[in-house]
Amino acid sequence: MAEVVDVRARVLAANEEEAARLRKGFAASGALVLNLISSPGSGKTTLLEATVRAFGGRLRLAAIEGDIATERDADRLRALGIPAVQILTGGACHLDARQVRKVMDEAHFPGVDILFIENVGNLICPTSYDLGEDFKVALLSVAEGDDKPFKYPAIFARAEVTVVTKVDLLPHVSFDVAAVREQLASLNPAGEVVLTSARTGEGIPEWCALLEQRLAGKRRARA
């Protein structure tokens, strides 16, 4: 006869425990931590480059770059003078909390104000892995189509902020911003939406203001 055992355990319990430890460490250091998630090529690294330029050294920024292969994204950010560590997942389609823990143990980003974690380019897999971040940011470029929030509801329901990127391309693609706003409003009524173009600089000041606001909020909560 088979024996039946009630388990009732979170499948990702091990990752969630590690993420909780990371979150505690980030709270103690006062750093704002973002987990950036999008399909490959939506413009995550380019948005970070524009952010580094826009802050112009006013805030101490750092980045963890998740990719399946190559140090390219970390190199792009180091070239702008911020500390960046590349995590190579060797095939895995997402970052997990243990990988971030390892970087934090080794690298230390002393006194950093905002830590950006750029996840592996993928709109699905990174969704369920908590990295100890303050919030997730989903990026959707206008070239990808305006039906994506309902097609990938898990990430857009969870991301506190959605950045619609490459809006300089709007004249060349059929992308209905209002339709995307509607989908996001029903999946995530409390979520914020920012429209940016790293090419023209449109929306970058609003994005940076949002970051500063969130950072101030975190610091206030800590005081």
Added chain:
Amino acid sequence: MLQRKPRQDFGRTLHELSIAQEIYRTSRAAVAAHGPGRLERVKVAVGELTAIEPDLLTFAWEALTGGGPDAGSLLEVEWHPARQFCAACNAEKPRAQGTWLRLCPDCGQALQVSGGQELDVLQVAFLPDGAGGGELEEGKGGHG
């Protein structure tokens, strides 16, 4: 469901495979706590907003356990849709699978999304070693 473009299918299955691995680890630990045995059935809860597809998860489970001591064990997926709730009507608003309501169809207020985040191992059924399962029952090949 499984007739996707190969590349995409590979990526998706890889994702479900890492989830299946975690489920397997948890299930094995639950069995080990009760002595040696062979997995028969594992019941999991999967929410609509976890980005996990039940079909691909059971496919990954078969690939993962196949050829090992727990080959033939069954992964049973309990599916939990997300719900859209209207605070003004104090009622859940039904919607068709895969579609979402923009506003409450009855009163026009904004809706709240709840649930659908489940990703839990609920229950594990196993055959304790020497309890007279598998090997003793001849002529049941193919049953697993």
